[in-house]
Amino acid sequence: MSSESSKKRKPKVIRSDGAPAEGKRTRSDTEQEGKYYSEEAEVDLRDPGRDYELYKYTCQELQRLMAEIQDLKSRGGKDAQAVEIEDRRIQSCVHFMTLKKLNRLAHIRLKKGRDQTHEAKQKVDAYHLQLQNLLYEVMHLQKEITKCLEFKSKHEEIDLVSLEEFYKEAPPDISKAEVTMGDPHQQTLARLDWELEQRKRLAEKYRECLSNKEKILKEIEVKKEYLSSLQPRLNSIMQASLPVQEYLFMPFDQAHKQYETARHLPPPLYVLFVQATAYGQACAHRKSSQPPRQDKMLSVAIEGSVDEAKALFKPPEDSQDDESDSDAEEEQTTKRRRPTLGVQLDDKRKEMLKRHPLSVLLDLKCKDDSVLHLTFYYLMNLNIMTVKARVTTATELITPISAGDLLSPDSVLSCLYPGDHGKKTPNPANQYQFDKVGILTLRDYVLDLGHPYLWVQKLGGLHFPKEQPQHTVITDHSLSASHMETTMKLLKTRVQSRLALHKQFASLAKLQAAVVLNPGYSSIPPIFQLCLNWKGEKTNNNDDNIRAMESEVNVCYKELCGPRPGHQLLTNQLQRLCVLLDVYLETESHDDSVEGPKEFPQEKMCLRLFRGPSRIKPFKYNHPQGFFSHR
């Protein structure tokens, strides 16, 4: 109790009156050693029940005191009463203090209670929220799980081989039994791998079978073709014997269809036809030791309308009018634009230049499968033969600008024999005919009619002696035969050499440089832009090395100025450009798929061919060592 009393004295700040009444014995409160009095803390230490007891007791005491005061006052005593009343009043005051104190305590308790309730409620709310979140999460996870479970992978549709079979047949590097036995996922992957592998093998097999089938089909085709080619071969043998038959007047009932047609040919074309066919046959026999060779070196055919030719032959007078609508006329419609002396004269000219409706087609095949197509015409009224030529190649030709008209029909056969340009008529009689209708020279019509080369006339057996202009010409087989072989050989050589020349032209590299010269040259350097024509057009837009070359001459111009004051800049730049082009062409990587040697053998010494992401070539020259390296 002593300790209590000592502590009781501390909160004197508030309880100035002391109040050591026995009613306050419950103030044994503050066990803690707090220096400040705290009523809130006091609440915790007091027992509410005992406070209630205290309250009741205090109220009773007050009542009792009031009653005593009442009693004393009503008794009406004076002095003694006054003292007693005063004493009672003091006591009741003390009790009031106690009541007040209890009241405060009650308020504090109430507030505390509320706070606790509130706190608890909030806690409950938080738990509730958490619960809901968790529920949501559970639901979401469940959904995900079902989604995953329901996931249909594509591989489920694939029928796999059974497990036992898989482990029995698959090679160990695919099956990997030690890994996959326990792990169904890895197992499925491995099985899918095996499936893929098997399918690949099957696909391979399928392809093989297909190619096998192709091969067999091709063989069948070849054999069929051989069989079907037998017939024309027999036929052409028949044809070769035609002139013999004709000379001997041996009418053959089984005359070939082409032979029928050939009969309607004008004499020069007929001679050509027969001789060419015979030569073709002879060559085929001599050259081809292997029997089934169907691609003849020389093939002959007849083109044009047989009916027209027949009509031409039967009534010689009418025919000329009838045939004026024929193709020969149509071809000459273009000539109308030329200034003429009159429509009549124009018609006469057309008449003069008319071709026979039939023509002979000669296909001369070279070794590299390029073909020279020759079409021979006969100009009936001029009694000369003309030829049109066309070259087709086995592979597509890229025509560079420089190759020009190497293969143009107009010039490909020019000068086959020395001086034979095919621009003048070989028949001296024609000149007189021309004078009549006002044709200066045949040259203007050559494009339409074909070229009247001298060798063409000879092939057709037409011989025009120069000294005798009026000499009537007759077709001569011996003349044609004597010229056939040499001419054919010449033709072949010509085509081959032209094609070779064409190829060489096409492969030539050509560098074009556009130069911008500032009026302030040479203090302001010129600017080059390049375009290389070689295997396609290359500019700085599609080739980084062209860009690098431009940069070498444009940006690094200071190295090219030469000795001061550097007026030689442009010349030096051009020379540098030549070196750069050499490097460019020589270091071009060679395409292995194309046969043959490199077009530009490497002569310059280079440490490396390409460098960096742009694959730039070694354009920098190292002077004393003499090799090229990268900048």
Add this chain to the structure above:
Amino acid sequence: MERAAQQAVPLGQMEVFQALQRLHMTIFSQSVSPCGKFLAAGNNYGQIAIFSLSAALSSEAKEESKKPMVTFQAHDGPVYSMVSTDRHLLSAGDGEVKAWLWAEILKKVSVELGEGRGTQTQREPLRPPSAWGHRESYDSAIIQQAFLSMKGCKELWRRQPPYRTSLEVPEINALLLVPKENLLILAGGDCQLHAMDLETGTFMWALRGHTDYIHCLALRERSPEVLSGGEDGAVRLWGKECRIGGKTGGKGGWGEEDASHGSSSADLRTAKEVQTIEVYKHEECSRPHNGRWIGCLATDSDWMVCGGGPALTLWHLRSSTPTTVFPMRAPQKHVTFYQDLILSAGQGRCVNQWQLSGELKAQVPGSSPGLLSLSLNQQPAAPECKVLTAAGNSCRVDVFTNLGYRAFSLSF
């Protein structure tokens, strides 16, 4: 008046030379700063320019904000490759790799910016409405630029891989960071992959196998981890020798081994060529007339896409078979996976966007006749600067704010 002014000052040699250089400039490499707001670009003259993406993309961007904030001479030869760590900018090209502190570069940038703003505000009230004012500003701009490039920047360190002595120093075409090993892998002219420890700066090992120089590298998050493609037409995969099955599952390789064996270098040295894909031998994608070189490479889990001389092709690595051949005739120089698309660029003006199935989704034209590098700025620090930048055979870096069109170009 104006004419007289122009005649009075003829074009100087320096300006002509700079103009010519700009005309023939090639930008080989790009790298975004760790903060995502700046872009470094390296060109064929060995210069690195720093552009501010945030300034160029801001609403009050002016013409000058599309110019470099600072340009410095970094190398003697072209800057073929650059990467950024969280502190450094690493650049390489002519046989050496150099490191620059981003913080220092940006400090310089801010200083220049401060100066620039100062002079500008000074000039503003003084600017008379005559031609003189323009000329003055032009001259001072030139002086400032010359000053910037002269002052330059000092590199933090420089290293050269151990080359066998040769007449020509081999170039470095590709840099690759392996973050979890803190390694830098360099590859290029000497046909090897060199690995440098970024901690110590020592070269730890080299991988040999390519028979011609290496164009490109790519990192994969599973084993085998490093891919390289080169002039010899092969894509080689390097890693610990653990074939499919045993240690797949997304881990394995070097990093995994470290924990079990303690010393990392021992394991890294055991990395070797695990798989080789000779692209040019597959007739689906080979194009002999273009050569066999592999110019670009990118991987995503089991998939790889590569292109160059052979056609751009998507490969399945586990079965090493070509899956999709993309119908693009021009050789491609850069390729990358982006979301479910493949972006590629090369000869020609366009950035090509492909579906994995091989369909061309879009071709977005840029301003350069040919592209060499693409860079996707995906730094989380600067979401407002999320752009695609493309650079190549010009002095311009095209900026694509979305994949549909070119927004503008930054220019050297």
